[in-house]
Amino acid sequence: MSAPSLLPLLRTQTQGVLLAWLYLHPEERHSLTDLARRLGVSVSTIHREADRLVEAGLLTDSHVGRSRLVQARTDTAVFQPLADLLAVTYGPIPVLTGLLSGFPGVLRAYVYGSWAARYQGHGGEPPNDVDVLVVGTPDRDDLYDVAAAARQQLGREVNIRQISAEVWDDPEPAGFVATVRSRPIVELDVRESAPA
Structure with a gap:
């Protein structure tokens, strides 16, 4: 198993x-089941990763009924530097998904270009920008605001x-x-989902 192209310091x-x-x-606290669904991996894989990170x-973890919830631990010296590093490497998926989920007129959304290529394991320099394709009919001015908010976070x-759904x-x-x-393209899960 090779180190991920976006951040080779990580294991997987x-x-x-x-x-x-x-x-x-x-x-936010997330259940392991929700995280497995969002990340497209098995619950057992998320369970193992969560165990290591706790x-x-x-991370911190807690239980609500039968659900195990995990959350970033913010009271450590590594929190902010690690959050900053994650924003510029793996950030496009959670940031753009959060900004575009349930957005009026957005049917689908994808990250493409050099960031998507690095995410999928293709070698190369760290990407300088993030290219996003939105399929649907959202207001263009609102998309400009989304791009500005994402730029600030990432x-x-x-x-x-x-582009329209017909063209895509x-x-x-x-x-x-x-x-x-x-x-290489990476589809974002922009369907509205209930919070964990």
């Missing part, structure tokens, strides 16, 4: 995404491009859509 990609979800939303003092340029779903795409669909 799952570890990076898990820490980013929790450290970039430190006020033991290392990076510490890098965020470029959002919008075309079975024989051309131009920009064909290029995006032929290269």
Whole structure:
């Protein structure tokens, strides 16, 4: 197993995404089941990662009924530096998902370009920006505000491009859509979900 391209200091990609979800939303507690669904991994994988991170003092855990909830531990000297590092590496998924979930007119959203390529393990320099494709009919001015908020949280340029569902779903795409669909992309889970 090789180290993740976005942050080779970490053991696994799952570890990076898990820490980013929790450290970039430190006020929230998440169930292991919800995190497994969001990250697209098994509950047992999240359970093992959570055990390691709780033991290392990076997360806290608690139980509500049968659910185990985890949360970023904010009372340590490593919290802010680690949160900053996670924002510029794994941050696009939790930050953009949070900003675009349930957003009026957004049907789907994807990160593409160099960040998506690094996330999927393709080598190269750290990305300078984050390219986002929004499928649907949201207000363009509102998307500009989303890009500005994401830029502030991620510490890098965020470029959002919008297209219609008809153009994205075309079975024989051309131009920009064909290029995006032929290269690494990461779909964001922008469906509204109940808080943990």
